[in-house]
Amino acid sequence: MTWLGFWQLDRAEQKQQRAKQIEHRQQQRYSSLSELLRLDSDIRDFPLQVTGRLDQERPLLWDNRIYEGQVGYEVLAVLMTSEGNLLVNLGWTPAPKYRSALPDVExxxxxxxxxxxxxxxQSNPMIRENETLNRQWPRRIQQPDLEKLESMLSVSLLPFALQVSDTSAFGYSNNWKPVVMPAQKHYGYAVQWFGLALACMVIFVVALYKKKKGKVDEA
Incomplete structure (x- = not known):
């Protein structure tokens, strides 16, 4: 439990650093794809402006995405540019009433x-399947695994994606959260783990004292 408490503190520190990075990079001007591809460092959270054409025939639906307590999909598509094919997230749309139905995507x-x-x-190793058995478009996927999407679409993709800022232009909602759990929650969990560790120690000491006292009384 003590180890878990320190692990939560470490995660909180990572989240704080990430929050500072996001704040710093959001203040920068929009980069082009060519500028971004020349960078060797972590490119997450950089503002990006890109021009191209969407693959209209093969949109993707990222399954089980929650927005304001409602289940839906995030609409993904491939943007064909002069620098390569880029996966873009156009925003969130609610799921139809029945699982067998898919939302209309234009x-x-x-x-x-x-x-x-x-x-x-990031690929989730707990998710073994990335697509459903249906072969219609739009196609439902379980996670945006770029390697598997390349195989599915038979195209090469750039090693990152673009989260579109103005999702309302496509009729969708912006469901993007760069940090799902803030540092404050990790600190709260750390306090809980340390508290449980202390409680276990107190119980152990009291039980040991009673056991020893019992042996003395018997003697």
């Missing part, structure tokens, strides 16, 4: 200029 045609924030999708 992607804009023509040349688009999108602004947003750079993200790097």
């Amino acid at each position: 992607l804009p045609d023509g040349l688009l200029t999108l602004q947003g924030v750079v993200t790097q999708p």
Whole structure:
């Protein structure tokens, strides 16, 4: 329990550093794809402006995404640019009443200029399947695993994604949270773990004292 408390403190420190990085990078101007690709450091949270055309025929629906307590999907699509194919998140849309139904997705045609924030999708090892058995489009996926999406779409993707800022332009809601759990919650959990560790120690000491006292009384 003590180890878990220190682990939570470490996670809180990481979240604080991430929050500072987000605040600093959000104050910078929008970078282009060519500028971003020249960077060697962590590129998360950089503002990005990119121009290209969306793959209208093959939109993706990221399953089980919650927004304001409601289950839905985040609409993903591939933006074809002169620098490569970029996965973009266009925003959240509610799920239909029945699981067998999928929401209607209409992607804009023509040349688009999108602004947003750079993200790097992380694969969840607990999720073994990334797509459902249906072969229709839009296709439901369980997580934006770039490697698996490349195989599914038969295209090469850039090693990051774009979270579009103005999702309302496409009729969707912005469900993006760069930090899901703030540092304050980790500190709260750390206090709980340390409190449990202290309680266990007190119980142990009291039980040991009673056991010893019992032996003395018997003697």
